[in-house]
Amino acid sequence: MTTSQVSGSEPASAAFGRLHPDVRRWIWQRGWRELHPAQEAAVEPVLAGEDVLISAATASGKTEAAFLPICSGLAATPADGPGIQAVYIGPLKALINDQQGRLDSLCELLGIPVHPWHGDVAAAAKQRVLKRPGGILLITPESLEALFVVRATKIFGLFGALRHVVVDELHSFIGTERGAQLQSLLHRLELAVRRRVPRIGLSATLGDLADAAEFLRPGGGARVRLIAPPGDAQELRLQLRGHVHSARSDADAEITAHLFAHLRGTDNLVFANSRSRVEQFTDRLTRRAERTRVPNEFVPHHGNLSKDLREHVEARLRDRSLPVTAICTSTLEMGIDIGSVTSVAQIGAPSSVAALRQRLGRSGRRGDPAVLRIYVREEEVTASTAPQDQVRAELVQTIAVVDLLLERWYEPPSAGGLHLSTLTQQILSLIAQHGGVTPAEAYRTLCGDGPFHHVGQGTFGALLRALGSAGLLRQEPDGLLLHDETGERIVNHYGFFAAFASPEEYRLVAEGRTLGSLAPAAPVLPGGLLIFAGRRWRIQRVDGAAKVIDLTPSSGGAPPAFGGGAADVHDRIRARMRLLYERTDVPAYLDTGARRLLAEARDNFRRLGLDAGPVVGWGDDTYVFPFRGDAVMAALGLALALRGVRYEKESLALRLPQTSPERAVELLDELAAAPPPDPRKLAAPVLDKELDKYDEYLGEDLLTTAYAARRIDVPAAWEALPGLVAAARRRTPTRVPRVAGGTASTDSRTP
DNA sequence: GACCTGCTGCGGATTG
Numbered sequence: 151m152t153t154s155q156v157s158g159s160e161p162a163s164a165a166f167g168r169l170h171p172d173v174r175r176w177i178w179q180r181g182w183r184e185l186h187p188a189q190e191a192a193v194e195p196v197l198a199g200e201d202v203l204i205s206a207a208t209a210s211g212k213t214e215a216a217f218l219p220i221c222s223g224l225a226a227t228p229a230d231g232p233g234i235q236a237v238y239i240g241p242l243k244a245l246i247n248d249q250q251g252r253l254d255s256l257c258e259l260l261g262i263p264v265h266p267w268h269g270d271v272a273a274a275a276k277q278r279v280l281k282r283p284g285g286i287l288l289i290t291p292e293s294l295e296a297l298f299v300v301r302a303t304k305i306f307g308l309f310g311a312l313r314h315v316v317v318d319e320l321h322s323f324i325g326t327e328r329g330a331q332l333q334s335l336l337h338r339l340e341l342a343v344r345r346r347v348p349r350i351g352l353s354a355t356l357g358d359l360a361d362a363a364e365f366l367r368p369g370g371g372a373r374v375r376l377i378a379p380p381g382d383a384q385e386l387r388l389q390l391r392g393h394v395h396s397a398r399s400d401a402d403a404e405i406t407a408h409l410f411a412h413l414r415g416t417d418n419l420v421f422a423n424s425r426s427r428v429e430q431f432t433d434r435l436t437r438r439a440e441r442t443r444v445p446n447e448f449v450p451h452h453g454n455l456s457k458d459l460r461e462h463v464e465a466r467l468r469d470r471s472l473p474v475t476a477i478c479t480s481t482l483e484m485g486i487d488i489g490s491v492t493s494v495a496q497i498g499a500p501s502s503v504a505a506l507r508q509r510l511g512r513s514g515r516r517g518d519p520a521v522l523r524i525y526v527r528e529e530e531v532t533a534s535t536a537p538q539d540q541v542r543a544e545l546v547q548t549i550a551v552v553d554l555l556l557e558r559w560y561e562p563p564s565a566g567g568l569h570l571s572t573l574t575q576q577i578l579s580l581i582a583q584h585g586g587v588t589p590a591e592a593y594r595t596l597c598g599d600g601p602f603h604h605v606g607q608g609t610f611g612a613l614l615r616a617l618g619s620a621g622l623l624r625q626e627p628d629g630l631l632l633h634d635e636t637g638e639r640i641v642n643h644y645g646f647f648a649a650f651a652s653p654e655e656y657r658l659v660a661e662g663r664t665l666g667s668l669a670p671a672a673p674v675l676p677g678g679l680l681i682f683a684g685r686r687w688r689i690q691r692v693d694g695a696a697k698v699i700d701l702t703p704s705s706g707g708a709p710p711a712f713g714g715g716a717a718d719v720h721d722r723i724r725a726r727m728r729l730l731y732e733r734t735d736v737p738a739y740l741d742t743g744a745r746r747l748l749a750e751a752r753d754n755f756r757r758l759g760l761d762a763g764p765v766v767g768w769g770d771d772t773y774v775f776p777f778r779g780d781a782v783m784a785a786l787g788l789a790l791a792l793r794g795v796r797y798e799k800e801s802l803a804l805r806l807p808q809t810s811p812e813r814a815v816e817l818l819d820e821l822a823a824a825p826p827p828d829p830r831k832l833a834a835p836v837l838d839k840e841l842d843k844y845d846e847y848l849g850e851d852l853l854t855t856a857y858a859a860r861r862i863d864v865p866a867a868w869e870a871l872p873g874l875v876a877a878a879r880r881r882t883p884t885r886v887p888r889v890a891g892g893t894a895s896t897d898s899r900t901p
Numbered sequence: 902g903a904c905c906t907g908c909t910g911c912g913g914a915t916t917g
Contacts, residue, residue, distance in 0.1 A: 269908050292907040480904045644908045
């Protein structure tokens with residue numbers, strides 16, 4: 151850290167001295183005694199126009215780390231003509247609004263205009279920027295896409311003088327379709343101004359800095375300056391509570407009672423993993439407050455609630471005078487400023503290590519300890535409980551995630567994405583921008599020198615032909631590619647600008663007020679009951695044409711089914727789970743219930759013979775436990791299917807119905823002896839392979855290729871197979887007779 | 902038994 155000078159003086163350091171006098175004055179006016187380490191380290195490389203990646207904890211002043219030197223440079227050598235000087239790209243409109251507030255005072259002092267630009271910004275304000283471009287533009291990827299499509303002729307005038315690009319919350323883009331779109335936009339921006347523009351990436355949760363640097367500057371990651379000062383060691387107070395759900399004990403009621411007793415009176419966040427669970431726990435906590443005649447402090451926050459309701463919750467969280475606890479999904483994970491909370495609770499296993507890290511970052515700033523309570527619910531084990539449910543996977547996965555968090559490991563971005571859906575979007579956008587492109591130009595722009603360089607010429611040609619067959623593209627006699635009828639329709643609708651798909655949703659209206667939206671996974675019928683926005687409703691009317699559901703207050707209800715699939719668990723987490731079953735140590739942060747569940751999990755693991763081998767006979771069926779990630783399990787399962795073997799994936803295990811353990815071992819042996827199959831052969835029979843927005847236009851061949859690249863890991867599966875077979879052969883697999891409706895063999899009820 | 906994000910249209914030249 152910078153040495154602090156004699157009290158009352160300015161912060162002084164070589165880096166500080168390089169900043170423009172007016173920037174130094176602004177820092178002095180703020181009363182800052184010193185620059186944070188990341189801010190200090192960023193000054194030189196940003197001023198020198200290098201690509202920079204800044205990885206630092208939440209609230210460590212990352213935005214200032216980028217903008218103190220950027221603004222310093224802009225103040226030192228003002229633009230000699232019109233044009234945006236710096237672009238900030240943020241993933242959320244709310245984040246852009248926040249950052250505008252943070253930049254305003256500095257930029258006002260320096261005479262640098264700051265322009266937010268997203269879907270909620272008034273058209274008149276956008277017109278002003280188009281007329282007199284200058285200063286700093288704060289924009290979403292989607293609005294930048296729209297500029298390329300709708301304002302193609304203005305791109306050079308807007309960005310010709312551009313000196314810096316800043317990407318905030320970089321981790322939220324890595325490995326996603328939206329991230330591929332962002333990379334393409336940054337590349338097209340540089341092509342439009344015909345020179346390289348320095349890029350600065352900001353994030354608090356990066357697993358591998360080198361990967362993130364390569365994402366920021368494809369092909370040039372090694373030359374990106376990495377700034378990752380060690381964070382202040384923060385004390386973590388952690389408790390993992392285990393609850394058993396049975397006919398005699400209601401685990402959710404126990405969790406509700408504990409939350410109610412410990413969170414009332416302070417500000418907290420409770421992450422419940424699904425919107426449906428958010429509604430359910432909000433309802434339980436609200437009713438408890440009513441029963442005990444105290445003011446209700448528990449409010450819901452998730453992506454289907456109206457902007458109004460969500461902003462109201464965020465405002466209550468910022469207001470320190472009244473305690474409030476938000477029950478939420480990942481909506482409150484990211485950097486919107488709500489201040490820090492007293493504690494964070496997590497109901498159910500965290501979906502990933504990275505998500506848990508983000509959530510923890512919300513608690514205990516400014517030297518206070520971070521407080522995290524995790525609640526895990528497991529079903530009572532009876533004689534008829536299937537093997538994969540006996541080993542307490544939820545609890546053990548939670549311990550594995552906490553273990554890896556303490557080791558500072560995060561999931562790397564998902565590899566192998568071809569992003570053909572987003573490549574389709576970018577081809578259509580490129581045609582709109584230039585009024586047509588030749589296949590060679592499109593390939594060179596997007597693939598050859600661009601971010602889709604993993605797509606070869608053969609695949610690109612096949613994609614163009616598929617898009618031609620689907621009516622998105624047509625080719626003129628001179629070779630120029632243009633939009634065909636369907637392509638024209640897609641590009642001319644504003645929904646085109648986002649790289650991700652959205653379901654068609656109904657609007658939920660009560661007493662004239664919009665509560666939010668719902669894409670029902672199950673039919674919604676008049677007269678039905680519903681819990682939404684933390685209250686109970688009766689469905690009065692469903693207007694299928696206007697897509698509106700009218701609600702009136704009611705005394706009963708259940709949360710709606712919001713739909714969605716299962717989450718993929720990373721290889722490393724599954725491997726750690728296996729280790730945890732074999733070890734005997736008990737983490738200190740487990741409560742009595744969790745300790746009992748862990749002991750039971752380890753007992754059952756051994757009793758099922760999983761310590762010796764991965765194969766367990768269960769009645770007439772056999773279960774295979776690879777303890778590997780879901781992409782490896784998909785490869786194994788689909789390879790068996792290709793040999794005519796039926797299988798079902800049941801969380802941790804593959805179930806082979808009507809198969810003996812001996813036969814299962816033979817099958818694994820046969821797989822191991824054969825060469826690794828072509829992943830596309832495995833993917834071909836999968837019925838629903840459309841994962842992304844424009845996948846429906848890819849045609850069967852490319853769709854299969856894209857699906858295989860994303861969901862099936864053949865090399866890792868074939869690397870794992872010899873070990874699985876050797877372990878299975880070492881000992882005769884356990885065969886457990888199946889008992890229907892038996893009584894509990896292990897009573898693990900939590901008092 | 903998953904979560905989240907986003908989004909058009911609307912002028913140009915001249916004068917004080």
